[in-house]
Amino acid sequence: MKKDIILSGVGGQGILSIATVIGFAAIDSGLYMKQAEVHGMSQRGGDVQSHLRVSSNEIHSDLIPFGGADIILSIEPMESLRYLPYLSKEGWVITNSTPFDNIANYPDINAVKEEIKKIKNHILIDADDIAKNIGSPMSMNMVMVGAASDFLEIDFEKLEKGIRFIFGTKGEEVVKKNIEALYSGKEFSKKFRSR
Amino acid sequence: MEKLLLLGDEALAQGAIDAGMSGMYAYPGTPSTEIMEYVQRSKSAKERNIHRKWSANEKTAAESALGMSYAGKRSMCAMKHVGLNVAADCFMNSAITGANGGTIVAVADDPSMHSSQNEQDSRNYGKFALIPMLEPSSQQECYDMAFHAFDISERYQVPILLRLTTRLSHSRSGVAVKPFKNENELKLPEDKRQFVLLPAIARKRYKMLLANQEKFELESEESPFNKYINGKDKKLGIIACGISFNYLMENYQDTGCPYPVLKVSQYPLPRKHVEKLSSECERILVLEEGSPIVEEMLKGYLGNCLKVSGRLDGSLPRDGELNPNLVLKAVNGIPFQIESIPGVVAARPPKFCNGCGHIDAYNALNEVMKEYGDGHVLSDIGCYTLAALPPFNSINSCVDMGASITMAKGAADAGLFPAIAVIGDSTFTHSGMTGLLDAVIENTNMVVMILDNSTTGMTGGQDSHAVDRLVSICEGLGVHKDHIIRVTPLKKNHEEMVRIIRQEINYKGVSVIIPTRECMQTLKRKTKANK
Numbered sequence: 233m234k235k236d237i238i239l240s241g242v243g244g245q246g247i248l249s250i251a252t253v254i255g256f257a258a259i260d261s262g263l264y265m266k267q268a269e270v271h272g273m274s275q276r277g278g279d280v281q282s283h284l285r286v287s288s289n290e291i292h293s294d295l296i297p298f299g300g301a302d303i304i305l306s307i308e309p310m311e312s313l314r315y316l317p318y319l320s321k322e323g324w325v326i327t328n329s330t331p332f333d334n335i336a337n338y339p340d341i342n343a344v345k346e347e348i349k350k351i352k353n354h355i356l357i358d359a360d361d362i363a364k365n366i367g368s369p370m371s372m373n374m375v376m377v378g379a380a381s382d383f384l385e386i387d388f389e390k391l392e393k394g395i396r397f398i399f400g401t402k403g404e405e406v407v408k409k410n411i412e413a414l415y416s417g418k419e420f421s422k423k424f425r426s427r
Numbered sequence: 428m429e430k431l432l433l434l435g436d437e438a439l440a441q442g443a444i445d446a447g448m449s450g451m452y453a454y455p456g457t458p459s460t461e462i463m464e465y466v467q468r469s470k471s472a473k474e475r476n477i478h479r480k481w482s483a484n485e486k487t488a489a490e491s492a493l494g495m496s497y498a499g500k501r502s503m504c505a506m507k508h509v510g511l512n513v514a515a516d517c518f519m520n521s522a523i524t525g526a527n528g529g530t531i532v533a534v535a536d537d538p539s540m541h542s543s544q545n546e547q548d549s550r551n552y553g554k555f556a557l558i559p560m561l562e563p564s565s566q567q568e569c570y571d572m573a574f575h576a577f578d579i580s581e582r583y584q585v586p587i588l589l590r591l592t593t594r595l596s597h598s599r600s601g602v603a604v605k606p607f608k609n610e611n612e613l614k615l616p617e618d619k620r621q622f623v624l625l626p627a628i629a630r631k632r633y634k635m636l637l638a639n640q641e642k643f644e645l646e647s648e649e650s651p652f653n654k655y656i657n658g659k660d661k662k663l664g665i666i667a668c669g670i671s672f673n674y675l676m677e678n679y680q681d682t683g684c685p686y687p688v689l690k691v692s693q694y695p696l697p698r699k700h701v702e703k704l705s706s707e708c709e710r711i712l713v714l715e716e717g718s719p720i721v722e723e724m725l726k727g728y729l730g731n732c733l734k735v736s737g738r739l740d741g742s743l744p745r746d747g748e749l750n751p752n753l754v755l756k757a758v759n760g761i762p763f764q765i766e767s768i769p770g771v772v773a774a775r776p777p778k779f780c781n782g783c784g785h786i787d788a789y790n791a792l793n794e795v796m797k798e799y800g801d802g803h804v805l806s807d808i809g810c811y812t813l814a815a816l817p818p819f820n821s822i823n824s825c826v827d828m829g830a831s832i833t834m835a836k837g838a839a840d841a842g843l844f845p846a847i848a849v850i851g852d853s854t855f856t857h858s859g860m861t862g863l864l865d866a867v868i869e870n871t872n873m874v875v876m877i878l879d880n881s882t883t884g885m886t887g888g889q890d891s892h893a894v895d896r897l898v899s900i901c902e903g904l905g906v907h908k909d910h911i912i913r914v915t916p917l918k919k920n921h922e923e924m925v926r927i928i929r930q931e932i933n934y935k936g937v938s939v940i941i942p943t944r945e946c947m948q949t950l951k952r953k954t955k956a957n958k
């Protein structure tokens with residue numbers, strides 16, 4: 233088993249919580265893991281990415297090769313496109329559809345969506361909206377983990393356990409909401425694929 | 428065995444703690460910051476009361492670490508690559524004094540300049556200082572090397588340079604830990620003059636350092652971190668330094684590399700292994716992150732002895748960090764295609780946080796500077812450098828920490844009026860104070876704005892030495908107290924700030940204006956913690 237995942241978003245949106253949950257689940261499943269993060273300058277509202285690699289064998293490079301990613305998991309639609317050079321031929325782009333518009337020249341969102349729809353394997357999910365609907369807008373990231381969960385080859389329960397682990401200190405209510413977000417993302421993702 | 432999930436930076440910190448370190452000294456700088464931050468969070472560091480407070484700059488950090496080594500205990504200082512320029516005086520001379528307790532100089536380089544002004548390769552410094560150097564290729568090696576570094580440091584009484592690069596510093600993986608060692612007892616050097624670099628002593632110590640070079644080479648040949656891996660196909664021999672080894676092996680996951688490979692993670696180069704590789708193989712390819720140091724050494728000036736490829740003959744790009752694709756192309760010569768990024772994707776540069784006080788300070792400054800035109804504002808390194816970008820376009824320089832004040836002074840000396848320096852609070856206590864003293868002594872006609880957000884913002888909000896001290900520091904340096912003016916950078920104070928900047932430009936002498944308002948990031952963190 234080997235999964236190479238590019239996580240992307242905008243500095244401050246919190247892609248690292250996604251990496252932490254999937255990373256926890258991977259380690260808990262006895263898998264190898266490497267995860268390269270971005271710290272520093274770009275965290276101030278710039279584009280950020282993380283290379284998350286999970287495998288049943290030892291992993292060498294901290295970076296995913298171009299054309300090697302199984303999944304681009306993005307919490308911002310335009311940002312999902314920035315990393316297409318990393319996507320493998322059969323890879324999936326799973327992206328939030330709500331734009332994070334903090335630049336003067338943000339493109340027309342419809343043009344962005346059209347571009348995403350050109351990708352053979354893609355899932356466009358309004359994770360912000362889904363998180364709002366379950367009454368927990370902060371859980372958008374976990375909706376995205378849910379949306380990717382069927383592709384990870386990691387037991388779903390392990391992801392739940394990961395959420396318990398990182399949100400545990402914030403109380404049972406927060407844990408419950410995030411697990412609900414995880415399920416909602418998974419549900420939506422399934423429906424999207426069987427359109 | 429249970430593994431800890433650690434960044435390369437953190438693995439080094441945990442290794443140093445477990446190997447009996449008594450003191451950690453550092454000034455923040457991407458990608459090295461997390462070494463100290465990890466020690467500060469560590470329970471065992473707290474229990475053992477390991478020194479773990481930030482230093483004013485890299486030079487004070489390196490000197491304090493050397494002082495702890497003088498007293499017989501194990502110490503480490505950490506910095507980003509350009510920090511070693513600041514600490515270079517201590518660093519170069521500490522190679523001559525040598526160490527007493529084991530001491531590590533950990534330097535994190537930033538090839539591709541993700542968050543830096545340049546991509547200098549710290550291995551040049553290690554070679555320059557003639558000391559042993561370690562360059563881990565994995566998080567586990569970061570951890571294990573702390574033990575190894577302290578051991579060789581004490582065995583040869585020499586500081587050890589440990590070089591990291593961004594991708595390892597900031598990549599997380601599982602690390603197996605060892606039982607921890609006790610700290611050293613306080614023990615002064617046997618030779619009480621070891622650290623006295625008077626010429627007569629320094630000459631002796633330098634000869635000792637030179638005589639040790641052969642032993643350092645032997646250490647490298649026997650190092651557990653250097654490895655000769657045989658391969659059937661001798662058309663090519665590959666030297667892979669530090670993490671470039673991973674990029675190579677990434678391409679031979681299942682099959683193994685067909686060519687002989689020398690993995691180098693300890694310097695000076697392991698001569699025996701290099702000789703074996705070069706005698707067996709028709710051509711050598713050197714993979715190294717940063718400058719073509721090893722490549723140049725092997726090639727020689729005329730390049731007529733050994734066929735060596737790497738960054739100098741175009742097999743690899745001359746600049747920027749490596750990756751698995753570039754390395755594969757260097758090995759097999761086949762160019763790779765990458766998918767292009769769709770045209771709709773716009774650049775998303777970093778920017779000021781919403782509500783940041785720097786915004787209000789620059790709005791006021793920009794309004795005043797409209798009268799004088801462009802080119803009057805010398806600045807520095809920090810979040811406030813983002814004002815170089817639109818829509819602000821306020822500043823005209825960012826060179827090295829502290830250079831705003833001294834460059835404004837030089838420009839004022841040349842006749843530029845007004846000459847304005849804009850510097851952050853942490854940058855000011857790092858390297859701005861001495862430059863301000865120069866200006867005070869000559870009563871240079873200039874305005875210094877110290878943008879005080881009471882933290883080291885750019886690197887993530889570490890404690891700033893400047894907190895509550897800026898006014899008294901400026902007074903102490905001799906700035907007239909009527910021309911040290913605090914303002915609160917808020918929209919509602921815009922007119923007042925404009926008036927004050929204008930007034931101080933017209934004062935013939937040194938003025939310091941200090942817009943003071945807490946960083947939004949640290950404020951947010953505090954509010955969250957108090958909830």
Ligand SMILES: Cc1ncc(C[n+]2csc(CCOP(=O)(O)OP(=O)(O)O)c2C)c(N)n1
Pocket residue numbers: 454455456457485507509510513544808809810811828850851852853854855880882883884885886891
């Ligand atoms: C010699 C050196 N050390 C460290 C750094 C990393 N660095 C860049 S900006 C900065 C912080 C500046 O803090 P401050 O001056 O308070 O400004 P702020 O970012 O808070 O606005 C640091 C530590 C560097 N570029 N050069």
